[in-house]
Amino acid sequence: MFKPASPSSDSNPNAQGAVLFKTAVRLRNRASSNATEGVPWIWVCAGALVTILLLITALFGVILSQGLSALWPHAVIKMQNDSTLVIGIPMRQEEGTDPNTNTRQNRRLIYQANRDFGVNEFAFVATEAVAGAERPDDIWFVERSEWGPFLGKILLLNADGTSVSLEKQKLTQMLEDGAQRRKQIHKLEKGKLADLNLDLEELRLEKKKIERMLELGRITDVEAADNNKLLEERFQSLTTEHRKLSEQVQQLRSADEAIKLTLAAENGQTKELAASQILRAFQPNALSTFEKLSLFIARLWGFVSEEPREANTEGGVFPALFGTVAMTIIMTLFVLPIGVMTAVYMREIAKQGMLVSLVRIAVNNLAGVPSIVYGVFGVGFFCYTVGASIDQLLFQEKLPNPTFGTGGILWASLTLALLTVPVVIVSTEEALSAVPRSLREASYGCGATRMQTLWNIVLPKALPGVMTGLILAMARAVGEVAPLLMTGVVKLAPALPVDGHFPFVHLERSFMHLGFHIYDLGFQSRSTELSRPMVFASTSLLVAVVLSLNFIAIKIRSQLRKRFEGRGAF
Numbered sequence: 001m002f003k004p005a006s007p008s009s010d011s012n013p014n015a016q017g018a019v020l021f022k023t024a025v026r027l028r029n030r031a032s033s034n035a036t037e038g039v040p041w042i043w044v045c046a047g048a049l050v051t052i053l054l055l056i057t058a059l060f061g062v063i064l065s066q067g068l069s070a071l072w073p074h075a076v077i078k079m080q081n082d083s084t085l086v087i088g089i090p091m092r093q094e095e096g097t098d099p100n101t102n103t104r105q106n107r108r109l110i111y112q113a114n115r116d117f118g119v120n121e122f123a124f125v126a127t128e129a130v131a132g133a134e135r136p137d138d139i140w141f142v143e144r145s146e147w148g149p150f151l152g153k154i155l156l157l158n159a160d161g162t163s164v165s166l167e168k169q170k171l172t173q174m175l176e177d178g179a180q181r182r183k184q185i186h187k188l189e190k191g192k193l194a195d196l197n198l199d200l201e202e203l204r205l206e207k208k209k210i211e212r213m214l215e216l217g218r219i220t221d222v223e224a225a226d227n228n229k230l231l232e233e234r235f236q237s238l239t240t241e242h243r244k245l246s247e248q249v250q251q252l253r254s255a256d257e258a259i260k261l262t263l264a265a266e267n268g269q270t271k272e273l274a275a276s277q278i279l280r281a282f283q284p285n286a287l288s289t290f291e292k293l294s295l296f297i298a299r300l301w302g303f304v305s306e307e308p309r310e311a312n313t314e315g316g317v318f319p320a321l322f323g324t325v326a327m328t329i330i331m332t333l334f335v336l337p338i339g340v341m342t343a344v345y346m347r348e349i350a351k352q353g354m355l356v357s358l359v360r361i362a363v364n365n366l367a368g369v370p371s372i373v374y375g376v377f378g379v380g381f382f383c384y385t386v387g388a389s390i391d392q393l394l395f396q397e398k399l400p401n402p403t404f405g406t407g408g409i410l411w412a413s414l415t416l417a418l419l420t421v422p423v424v425i426v427s428t429e430e431a432l433s434a435v436p437r438s439l440r441e442a443s444y445g446c447g448a449t450r451m452q453t454l455w456n457i458v459l460p461k462a463l464p465g466v467m468t469g470l471i472l473a474m475a476r477a478v479g480e481v482a483p484l485l486m487t488g489v490v491k492l493a494p495a496l497p498v499d500g501h502f503p504f505v506h507l508e509r510s511f512m513h514l515g516f517h518i519y520d521l522g523f524q525s526r527s528t529e530l531s532r533p534m535v536f537a538s539t540s541l542l543v544a545v546v547l548s549l550n551f552i553a554i555k556i557r558s559q560l561r562k563r564f565e566g567r568g569a570f
Helices: 013-069 127-131 168-216 221-258 289-305 318-349 354-366 371-394 409-433 437-445 450-479 514-523 528-564
Strands: 077-081 084-097 104-111 122-126 140-144 150-157 163-165 260-264 270-274 278-282
Touching: 013 528, 077 122, 077 127, 084 122, 084 150, 104 127, 104 528, 122 127, 168 221, 168 278, 289 318, 289 528, 318 354, 318 409, 318 450, 318 514, 318 528, 354 409, 371 409, 409 450, 437 450, 450 528, 514 528
Parallel strands: none
Antiparallel strands: 077 084, 084 104, 104 122, 140 150, 140 278, 150 163, 150 260, 260 270
C-alpha cells in the first residue's frame, strides 16, 4: 500500500529554526568558554606588567630619594656616649653587639666629620641614646676646600692670637669677601695664567720644530736664527706678563691669609684657616624649612656645576657630566651614518645571498661580544696604531709625549660606536623591511630611480625605526664603563675637551665620565660610608642624563612619525 512521504526536515521551517537555534547556542557557549579560558592569561600578563612597573618605580624611587637626601641639610645631635662626647649627623640604623655587655642592640651610625682633628669620622651609638640627644642651635656645619666638613664653632682670630666669637652677620660678610678673593684667584690661575702657560708651551714646540727643520736642511742657519730671535722676543714678553700675574695672585693670597678664622671643635682642639677656604657655613639646627630648601637648591646647583674635590667624595660632578654628554654626542655622530649606510646597503642595494647572510649573522653576533673586548681592541687599534701614526705625522715636536697615541675622548667615542653599531644596523634593517613594497613600485612607476626612491620614499618612512635603534644605542653607550677604562677615562681630568683655545674642541684629551665616577666612588674611595651618598647622587644624575637624551630622541622620532606616516614623501 502506497504511503505518502513524510515531510523532510529540510522542507520543515520549524525543524530548520530548531537547528539554527541549537547551532547558535553551541557557538555562543563555545565563544563563552574560549573567553573564559583566556581570562586567567590576561590577568597573568597584566600582573607581570604591574610588577615590572612597580620594580622600575621602586628602583628610581630608591636612587632618587637617597641621592637627594645626600644634599639635604640634616640635623646635628650632641650627646654623651659613655665617657665620649659625640657630635654628628645620624645616618643609617642597624643591629649590632654592645662590646661592654655583649648583648644585641639597635644602634645608629653617626657622622662626626672633623677628620683633621683626630676624631673618627664615624661612630656607632645606641638608638635610645640618639633619641634623647640634644640638638644645639649654635653648632656650625662648615664645608671646606680641604679636609672635608667640620662640626663645631667658628671664632675670629685677632692680631694678638686670641679668638673671639663672631656675629652671624659679620661672619657672613667675611665668607662673602673670602669667596670673592677665591673666585679672583681661580679666574687668574685658570684664565690668564693658563693661557700664558699654553702660549709658552707653543713657543717651546715652535723652537723644537725649527731645530728639526734645520737638521733636515729645510731652512738655512740665517732663517733659523731670525725665527729664534722673534720667538725669544715673544718669550720675554710672555714671561714678563706671567710674572706680573703671578705677583697679583700672590698679593691676593697674602691678603686672604691676613684675615683668618678659628674652627673650635667640642673636644677643645682648634684650627686656623683663611675665610676663602670655607665654601659654605650654616647652622643646621637653626634653619627654617624655607632656609633648608634654599640651601638644598644651592647644594644641588653646586653638585651639577662645580668640580669635584676631596678625591671626588665632595663637590660637584660637572666635568663628569660634561664628559658623559660630549662622549655620547660624538659617538652618535659616528654610529648613526655608519649604521644606517650599512643597513641600507645590506637591505636595499646588495644582492641577497650567502655572503650577505654571513655578514648579517656576524653583525648579530657582534652585539653579544663583551664590552671589555671592544676596549682592548680600541686601545690596541685606535690608540697604539692610528693615534701613534697621527703623532708621527703631525705632532713630532711633542714626542715622546703622545698626543693622539694615548687614551682620549675621540678613541673612547669610536670604541663605543663599534660597540653599539650592530644595534643601529639591526633596527634600521627592520625599519627598511617594514616599508611597504607598494610604495617602491609606485615610485618606480612614476619614473623615479632607485636612489631617488630610496632617498625620498624609503628612508623617510624608516626614520622612526632608525631613531628607535639610536635610542637603544645611546642608552647602552651612556652606561658602559669597561671600554672607557682603557680608552681615555680618568679619575680627575685637568681640563675639559672643549675650551676657548684653538681648535676649541680637543678630541685628544682624557675626560671624566659619570659611570666611571660612580665606580670610583663605590670601590676606590677611602671611606665607603662617606662616598655612599655621592654614589646615589651621581647615579641619580646619570639616570637623569639617560632619560633626557632618550626623551630628546623620542621627541624627534615622534615628530618624524607624524611627518611621514599617513602620507607620501613627495
